[in-house]
Amino acid sequence: xxxxxxxxxxxxxxxxxxxxxxxxxxxxxxxxxxxxxxxxxxxxxxxxxxxxxxxxxxxxxxxxxxxxxxxxxxxxxxxxxxxxxxxxxxxxxxxxxxxxxxxxxxxxxxxxxxxxxxxxxxxxxxxxxxxxxxxxxxxxxxxxxxxxxxxxxxxxxxxxxxxxxxxxxxxxxxxxxxxxxxxxxxxxxxxxxxxxxxxxxxxxxxx
Numbered sequence: 097x098x099x100x101x102x103x104x105x106x107x108x109x110x111x112x113x114x115x116x117x118x119x120x121x122x123x124x125x126x127x128x129x130x131x132x133x134x135x136x137x138x139x140x141x142x143x144x145x146x147x148x149x150x151x152x153x154x155x156x157x158x159x160x161x162x163x164x165x166x167x168x169x170x171x172x173x174x175x176x177x178x179x180x181x182x183x184x185x186x187x188x189x190x191x192x193x194x195x196x197x198x199x200x201x202x203x204x205x206x207x208x209x210x211x212x213x214x215x216x217x218x219x220x221x222x223x224x225x226x227x228x229x230x231x232x233x234x235x236x237x238x239x240x241x242x243x244x245x246x247x248x249x250x251x252x253x254x255x256x257x258x259x260x261x262x263x264x265x266x267x268x269x270x271x272x273x274x275x276x277x278x279x280x281x282x283x284x285x286x287x288x289x290x291x292x293x294x295x296x297x298x299x300x301x302x303x
Contacts, residue, residue, distance in 0.1 A: 101132065102129070102130050106129055106130040107127055107128075107129045107130075108127060108128050108129070108136075109125060109126070109127045110126040110127060110128075110139060111124075111125070111126045112124070112125045112126075115143065120145065120146070120147065121145075121146040122143055122144070122145055122146065123143070123144045123146055124141065124142075124143060124144075125141065125142050125143075125144055126139055126140070126141050127139070127140070127141075127142065128140070142227075143227065144227065144228070144229060145224075145227050145228040145229070145230075146228075146229055147189065147223075147228050147229060147230035148189065148190065148229060148230065148231070149189075149190040149196070149230075149231050149232075149233065150187060150188065150189045150190060150199075150223075150230055150231070150232050150233070151187065151188060151190060151196045151199040151200040151203070151232070151233045151234075151235070152184075152185040152186065152187035152188075152200070152232055152233070152234050152235070152280045152281075152284065153185055153186050153187075153200045153203075153204065153212070153215065153234070153235040153236065153237040153284070154185045154186075154235075154236055154237065154281070154284035154285060154287075154288055155185075155186065155204070155208060155210065155212075155237050155239045155241065156236055156237070156238055156239070156241075156264075156288060156295065157238070157239055157240060157241035157242070157261075158238060158295060158296040158297075158298065159240075160241060160242060161263060161264045161265075161296060162241045162261050162262065162263055162264060163241075163261070163262055163263075163264050163267045163285075163288070164208060164210075164239065164241050164245075164259060164260065164261045165183050165184060165185060165186075165259075165260055165267075165281065166183070166184055166185070166186055166207050166208060166248075166257050166258065166259055166260070167181055167182065167183050167184070167257070167258045167260060168181065168182065168184070168249070168255065168256065168257045168258070169181055169256065170182045170184075173277070176277065178274065178275070178277075182277060182278060183260065183275055183276055183281065184278060184280070184281050185234075185280050185281045185284050186200070186203050186204050186207045186208055186237070187203060187232075187280060188200065188202065188203035188206075188207075196233040196235075197215055197235075200212075200215065200233075200235055200237065201215075204237055204239070206248065206249065206250055206255075207248050207249060207255070207257045207259070208239075208246075208248055208257075208259045209246060209248050209259070210239045210240070210241075211239075212237035212238060212239050213238055213239065213240070214237070214238040215235045215236070215237055215238075216235060216236040216237075216238070216295065216300060217233075217234075217235055218234040218235055218236060218283070218284060218287045219234055219283070219287075220232060220233045220234065221234075221283070223279065223280070232280055234280060234283060234284055234287075235284075236284065236287065236288055236291075236295060238295075241261045244259075244261050245258060245259040245260050245261050246258070246259050247259075264288075264292065267285065268285070268289050268292075271285055271286070271289070
């Protein structure tokens with residue numbers, strides 16, 4: 097693939113101010129940018145949902161061939177026919193100065209009570225670049241899932257998180273039944289399905 101025609105230097109920001117600051121932040125930005133056919137766009141305004149970098153990981157036990165994922169309440173899923181409790185990968189938002197590996201190690205301990213013994217990078221992507229700056233770093237976390245599930249999370253952060261453990265074959269057979277209804281979880285599970293044999297055998301780690 098060819099490199100992008102333009103870069104950050106081809107955007108001019110006239111003003112940027114915080115329109116809302118609560119649990120999340122919303123910035124109001126007035127800007128213009130270069131056009132593909134030459135020249136500049138007119139000045140226009142956009143709202144930016146400020147989330148920043150985040151990290152997520154699917155939990156996998158190669159010895160048992162089992163997958164772990166978490167279930168928790170999500171406000172954005174209030175209108176979903178199946179309800180606002182989503183099955184997801186473990187995930188968390190990066191604090192300033194934290195590496196993605198440190199973030200996901202902390203989150204796996206908080207949300208699943210586990211310590212991964214290996215992290216395999218999958219990819220990173222912008223979750224919704226039309227209005228948010230969130231960038232997700234995805235991993236496959238190799239863990240011991242022999243203890244099964246449980247309820248975890250930090251009460252001071254209003255977390256009530258249930259860990260589910262299921263055979264890989266069962267999870268793969270139900271990828272598109274709408275139970276896994278968010279992009280990070282589907283991407284991680286699709287990657288694991290594609291690389292299942294190598295991950296289980298340990299040969300992917302040597303690449």
